[in-house]
Amino acid sequence: MTEQPATPQPTRVTSPNAALEGRPLAVVTGASSGIGLELARQFVAHHFDVIVAADDAEIAVAAAVLRAEGEGEVTPVQVDLRTREGVEDLYSAISADGRPLDAIALNAGHGQGGAFVDIDLADELSIIDLNITSTVRLAKLVLRDMVARDEGRVLVTSSIASTMPGSFQAVYNASKSFLQSFTEALQNELKDTGVTLTSLMPGPTDTDFFERADMAEDTKVGTSKKDDPAQVARQGFDALMAGKARVVGGGLRTKVQEAAGKAMPDKLKAAMHRQMAEPGSGD
DSSP, X not given: OOOOOOOOXXXXXXXXXXXXXXXXXXXXXXXXXXXXXXXXXXXXXXXXEEEEEESSTHHHHHHHXXXXXXXXXXXXXXXXTXXXXXXXXXXXXXXXXXXXXXXXXXXXXXXXXXXXXXXXXXXXHHHIIIIIIHHHHHHHHHHHHHHHHTOEEEEEEOOGGGXXXXXXXXXXXXXXXXXXXXXXXXXXXXXXXXXXXXXXXXXXXXXXXXXXXXXXXXXXXXXXXXXXXXXXXXXXHHHHHHTOSEEEESOHHHHHHHHHHTTSOHHXXXXXXXXXXXXXXXX
């Protein structure tokens, strides 16, 4: 039997946050570091109250830092979004706030470098569970609420990796291709509503992604210069608030790379990706 995503109906309560001058509410997943933390920083700077979520204890530290930088409320939620229970716990926290959700950045994700035949299956499935399954589950829940009231903004962190076959990052690139297609499909489905979806497509960004993916020291992409996550987040936030369909995040080199990729056949893009991501390419 095919698993059907549950739609939990937690009791809604009136939060003391709701009295804070009518501040809008936003959620950022994967917010303990990197692009997610910088996205949360953008929301705080623009007078949102923010629920920040991640699977590590550093999310509490990140929330404290963000709270010190702004005047609004920043609420940390430590959940493992790879699990159905983690998604439902985060949705319960959103619902318990008592306010409608104005914006959400579906940013949580991770990758793993190396040859597909050498990587443990559990590691590959973890990428699918976080990058794809958790995004679909959470989007199902929050978009139903947004569509019901005909208002809301959703940012999905895709990647320029979504546009190319990812040799030595096969599952990661494929997961980002899914997210890009998924977002574009929902943009069309919801085009006559007050709900917008924006795809953020960063290039290689200076975060701990490559270290966690075991690509920091022995791959060309891991050792090369990378974009500033604060710049990427600012570009994503601005595009989200403007209701744009997509934005390539990063500097000129990333934008040129994305534009050039449109003219290349997939076979050539796979070969180029191999040159960047194959173990030993950074020597």
